[in-house]
Amino acid sequence: MDYPGNLFVVAAPSGAGKSSLVKALMELDSHVKPSISHTTRAPRGQEKNGREYFFVSAAEFDAMIKADGFVEWAEVHGHRYGTSRQAIAQLMDQGSDVVLEIDFQGALSIKRVFANAVTIFILPPSWDELRARLERRGEDAAETIDLRLRNAATEMAQAHHFDFVIINDSFDRALFDLKAIVHAQRLKFAVQRRARAGTFSALNIPS
Numbered sequence: 001m002d003y004p005g006n007l008f009v010v011a012a013p014s015g016a017g018k019s020s021l022v023k024a025l026m027e028l029d030s031h032v033k034p035s036i037s038h039t040t041r042a043p044r045g046q047e048k049n050g051r052e053y054f055f056v057s058a059a060e061f062d063a064m065i066k067a068d069g070f071v072e073w074a075e076v077h078g079h080r081y082g083t084s085r086q087a088i089a090q091l092m093d094q095g096s097d098v099v100l101e102i103d104f105q106g107a108l109s110i111k112r113v114f115a116n117a118v119t120i121f122i123l124p125p126s127w128d129e130l131r132a133r134l135e136r137r138g139e140d141a142a143e144t145i146d147l148r149l150r151n152a153a154t155e156m157a158q159a160h161h162f163d164f165v166i167i168n169d170s171f172d173r174a175l176f177d178l179k180a181i182v183h184a185q186r187l188k189f190a191v192q193r194r195a196r197a198g199t200f201s202a203l204n205i206p207s
C-alpha cells in the first residue's frame with residue numbers, strides 16, 4: 001500500500017526507553033504524529049482515554065476485530081493492543097509523518113501491509129541495565145520484571161527483521177539517532193520528489 005507521509009514503527013522490549021524517546025521526538029518535531037492504539041488493559045496512573053490509548057472492553061475489541069477495524073493487533077503481556085485503520089487513515093489523509101509505538105509482532109505486521117514503513121528497534125545496552133531500568137521504574141513486582149526480561153529475550157531475537165537499530169545507552173545519543181533516521185527518511189529521492197514536486201519539476205528532474 002502506498003503512503004503519502006512517512007510511517008515510522010518503533011519497537012523495543014519493555015524498559016529499553018521507547019516511550020521516552022518517541023515522546024521526546026514528537027516534542028522536537030511537530031510533523032511527527034502518534035497513532036493512538038486501542039487496548040483492553042486498564043489505564044495506569046495519569047493515563048487518559050484517547051490520549052495514551054483508547055481503553056476498550058474485551059467485547060468492544062472483539063467487535064473491532066470482527067469489523068476489520070485493525071491494521072494489526074497483538075496480545076502483549078496478557079492484554080490486547082491494536083492499531084485502528086481509522087487512526088492511521090486520518091493521519092495519512094493529512095499527509096503527516098506517523099509514528100507507531102507498538103510491539104515487534106505489530107511492527108512486522110505493519111511492514112507487511114505498508115512496505116515503505118520504516119521499522120526501528122530500540123535495544124538496551126545490556127541485560128544488567130535493562131533489569132536495573134525495570135527495577136528503577138518501580139511499577140512492577142519481581143515476578144513481572146522476570147517475565148518482562150524473559151519476553152525481552154524473545155523480542156530482541158526479532159531485531160534482525162528491522163530496518164534500523166538504536167542502542168539506548170545514553171538518552172541524548174539515542175534521541176540523536178532517532179532524529180537522524182527520521183531526517184534521512186525525508187531525504188529519500190521518492191519522498192523529496194513528493195514533498196518538493198515544484199522544485200523537481202522546475203529542475204526537470206526525471207523520476
Ligand code: 5GP
Pocket residue numbers: 012014037038041072073074076077081082083101102103105106107
Ligand atoms: P503498555 O501496556 O506498557 O503501554 O504497552 C505494552 C506493549 O504493547 C508495548 O510494547 C507497546 O508498544 C505495545 N503496543 C501498544 N500499542 C500497540 C498496538 O496497537 N499494537 C501492538 N501490536 N502493540 C502495541
